[in-house]
Amino acid sequence: MTETAGSAPGEFMGEPDMAPPGQFMGEPSADGRFGEFGGMFVPETLVPACQELDRAFRSAWGDPAFRGELDRLLRDYAGRPSPMTECPNLSEELGVRILLKREDLNHTGSHKINNVLGQALLAQRMGKTSLVAETGAGQHGVATATAAALFGMDCVVYMGTVDIARQELNVFRMRLLGTEVRAAETGSRTLKDAVNETLRHWVAVADTTHYCLGSVMGPHPYPWMVREFQRVVGEEARRQCAEILDGGVPDVVTAAVGGGSNAAGIFAGFANTSAALVGVEPAGGAAVGRAVPGIVHGSRSFLMQDEWGQVLEAESISAGLDYPGVGPEHSYLAATGRATYEQVTDAEVVEAFSLLSRTEGIIPALECAHALAWVSRARAELAGRTVLLNLSGRGDKDVDQMMGILG
Amino acid sequence: MTAANGTTAPGEAGGWGRLETALRGRRRAGGKCFVPYLTGGLGDDWLETICAVAVAGADAIEIGVPFSDPVMDGTTIQQANDRALSEGATPQSILAAVRGAAADIGVPTAVMTYANIAHHMGYERFASSLADAGVSGCILPDLPLEEVGEWADCADAAGVETVLLAAPTAPDERLPRICARSRGFVYGVGLAGITGVRAELAASAVRTAARLKAVTDRPVLVGVGVGTPAQAAEVCEVADGAVVGSAIVTRMLEGAGPEGVAALVAEFRAALDAARH
Numbered sequence: 001m002t003e004t005a006g007s008a009p010g011e012f013m014g015e016p017d018m019a020p021p022g023q024f025m026g027e028p029s030a031d032g033r034f035g036e037f038g039g040m041f042v043p044e045t046l047v048p049a050c051q052e053l054d055r056a057f058r059s060a061w062g063d064p065a066f067r068g069e070l071d072r073l074l075r076d077y078a079g080r081p082s083p084m085t086e087c088p089n090l091s092e093e094l095g096v097r098i099l100l101k102r103e104d105l106n107h108t109g110s111h112k113i114n115n116v117l118g119q120a121l122l123a124q125r126m127g128k129t130s131l132v133a134e135t136g137a138g139q140h141g142v143a144t145a146t147a148a149a150l151f152g153m154d155c156v157v158y159m160g161t162v163d164i165a166r167q168e169l170n171v172f173r174m175r176l177l178g179t180e181v182r183a184a185e186t187g188s189r190t191l192k193d194a195v196n197e198t199l200r201h202w203v204a205v206a207d208t209t210h211y212c213l214g215s216v217m218g219p220h221p222y223p224w225m226v227r228e229f230q231r232v233v234g235e236e237a238r239r240q241c242a243e244i245l246d247g248g249v250p251d252v253v254t255a256a257v258g259g260g261s262n263a264a265g266i267f268a269g270f271a272n273t274s275a276a277l278v279g280v281e282p283a284g285g286a287a288v289g290r291a292v293p294g295i296v297h298g299s300r301s302f303l304m305q306d307e308w309g310q311v312l313e314a315e316s317i318s319a320g321l322d323y324p325g326v327g328p329e330h331s332y333l334a335a336t337g338r339a340t341y342e343q344v345t346d347a348e349v350v351e352a353f354s355l356l357s358r359t360e361g362i363i364p365a366l367e368c369a370h371a372l373a374w375v376s377r378a379r380a381e382l383a384g385r386t387v388l389l390n391l392s393g394r395g396d397k398d399v400d401q402m403m404g405i406l407g
Numbered sequence: 408m409t410a411a412n413g414t415t416a417p418g419e420a421g422g423w424g425r426l427e428t429a430l431r432g433r434r435r436a437g438g439k440c441f442v443p444y445l446t447g448g449l450g451d452d453w454l455e456t457i458c459a460v461a462v463a464g465a466d467a468i469e470i471g472v473p474f475s476d477p478v479m480d481g482t483t484i485q486q487a488n489d490r491a492l493s494e495g496a497t498p499q500s501i502l503a504a505v506r507g508a509a510a511d512i513g514v515p516t517a518v519m520t521y522a523n524i525a526h527h528m529g530y531e532r533f534a535s536s537l538a539d540a541g542v543s544g545c546i547l548p549d550l551p552l553e554e555v556g557e558w559a560d561c562a563d564a565a566g567v568e569t570v571l572l573a574a575p576t577a578p579d580e581r582l583p584r585i586c587a588r589s590r591g592f593v594y595g596v597g598l599a600g601i602t603g604v605r606a607e608l609a610a611s612a613v614r615t616a617a618r619l620k621a622v623t624d625r626p627v628l629v630g631v632g633v634g635t636p637a638q639a640a641e642v643c644e645v646a647d648g649a650v651v652g653s654a655i656v657t658r659m660l661e662g663a664g665p666e667g668v669a670a671l672v673a674e675f676r677a678a679l680d681a682a683r684h
């Protein structure tokens with residue numbers, strides 16, 4: 001495949017010499033690591049469950065029958081492939097050619113369904129009868145509740161009380177789908193605490209219950225498995241870009257990063273091409289931006305923490321990115337220089353949310369509005385380039401909150 | 408119970424740390440070990456409380472160093488953590504206080520916290536700061552066998568005994584490997600779940616103790632879901648001892664003070680002494 005001859009790389013362009021391209025976004029090492037990041041930092045009680053999951057995923061992922069069934073679900077139930085949309089109005093306004101990967105058009109309104117269908121199918125294959133999950137903005141919770149309804153499984157979703165208040169529509173959706181939503185009332189009462197509660201729940205019921213983790217985080221094999229279930233985003237986008245760009249790849253591939261699953265999915269399609277990879281974190285939740293490694297929720301990765309190693313509370317306008325950690329593979333991509341990570345403020349996000357709505361008639365989720373906020377800010381640097389942006393979810397869930405802000 | 412508990416152990420003088428030596432000593436004398444858990448930095452009198460429970464019959468004491476995200480802990484210890492953190496407790500403040508009171512405590516201590524506290528300080532520095540404070544052992548529940556090596560090597564070098572947990576979910580082949588890497592004692596997890604008092608002792612508590620006793624000579628203590636003197640006595644029909652956290656910390660949270668907490672520890676001590684074989 002021909003790749004676009006990139007002009008002089010900007011500071012967001014990766015350092016191509018640091019590691020041979022073929023080594024990015026493959027299988028982690030036997031101990032579940034991407035370089036020095038990852039691992040399986042869970043209580044002994046959960047080790048057998050994680051090891052069972054590792055074996056089950058390896059077997060399923062190599063089984064054409066499993067892959068065929070998942071492909072069928074992604075096509076007939078979730079509506080894949082998702083389109084790629086050129087944005088002439090936005091491109092003209094910013095002076096940057098922008099392509100959107102339309103994960104917002106999937107069933108349930110975000111990329112989360114890709115991972116959830118894979119994990120639910122795997123859970124069924126493992127003989128599990130129940131699912132438990134954490135959720136921040138509620139998109140992963142809704143997707144998990146949806147899969148549970150489809151597969152006839154019991155489902156419990158933990159959500160911080162702060163998030164329950166700002167995403168009540170998604171709480172109602174989950175309940176409508178037959179899921180029990182439980183409030184995580186400890187700590188910052190957001191996504192971090194929902195993960196704690198889910199781990200505490202899972203430790204007692206792992207024999208019958210699969211933990212359907214929503215991002216590329218947690219203990220091995222989750223960061224790898226969730227990225228593989230999201231890889232479909234990157235692979236489709238690679239083919240779609242090739243059609244639009246005459247066999248080429250975009251200059252830049254960008255996505256928002258909280259835990260980092262939508263970014264991992266789209267990066268996976270371009271990790272071994274010349275495209276620069278740019279993850280965008282909220283300024284109040286920039287784990288990669290601070291670059292201090294820590295251990296929480298099952299893996300070693302960059303983590304926002306105080307001088308004693310107490311985990312800090314993230315602060316972001318977007319419930320889905322309100323997380324102090326990041327998936328370990330993102331730490332690895334950052335440490336090797338293969339991807340770069342930028343930060344945007346809540347104010348820039350609000351502006352980007354309006355910008356896409358106004359210019360293209362697409363209301364984005366606040367999460368992916370972060371990626372657009374960076375493109376908008378970096379437009380001078382990006383002038384004349386082609387940028388692929390993962391539009392990971394639709395903004396319906398955020399309209400109420402934005403009405404309060406934009407009035 | 409079998410006298411195999413009290414096998415004459417070779418190498419008594421060499422090899423074992425202070426924690427393991429104390430627990431083996433209790434066992435050899437035909438007794439059962441009692442190890443209460445107290446949250447460091449909780450209230451103004453936590454240090455006096457630790458000294459009081461030592462006098463009341465604890466063989467060793469687990470001192471919790473609060474962490475923001477204690478995924479192995481139920482609501483009682485979470486609440487204790489949050490309160491201690493909001494009152495300004497840090498690993499440094501707790502260890503400094505313990506160092507100052509080492510002579511008054513009188514029994515071996517083990518710090519229980521989560522991996523990130525040690526990781527953030529650096530494993531070598533954390534291990535030596537425990538040793539400097541006179542702390543004998545350390546329990547980091549989110550470092551399972553596969554991840555514990557780097558920390559445990561640093562702890563060994565500093566003379567700190569790393570106690571490993573063994574869960575009821577572990578397959579048979581895993582248990583001897585855990586027992587071999589553990590120091591001080593082997594911490595049998597009483598049930599598949601988080602810390603907290605339950606109405607009854609889970610069947611898995613005794614079963615896990617028996618599975619561990621079958622593969623190790625190291626003292627086997629069971630904790631998690633052991634919340635009353637009767638439950639402690641029940642698990643000690645097989646185990647060498649019991650670890651009790653939430654029931655003790657509940658007393659601390661209620662403001663029972665050193666005497667109130669020590670009175671509860673004395674009840675556990677009496678129940679285990681009555682159950683001695």
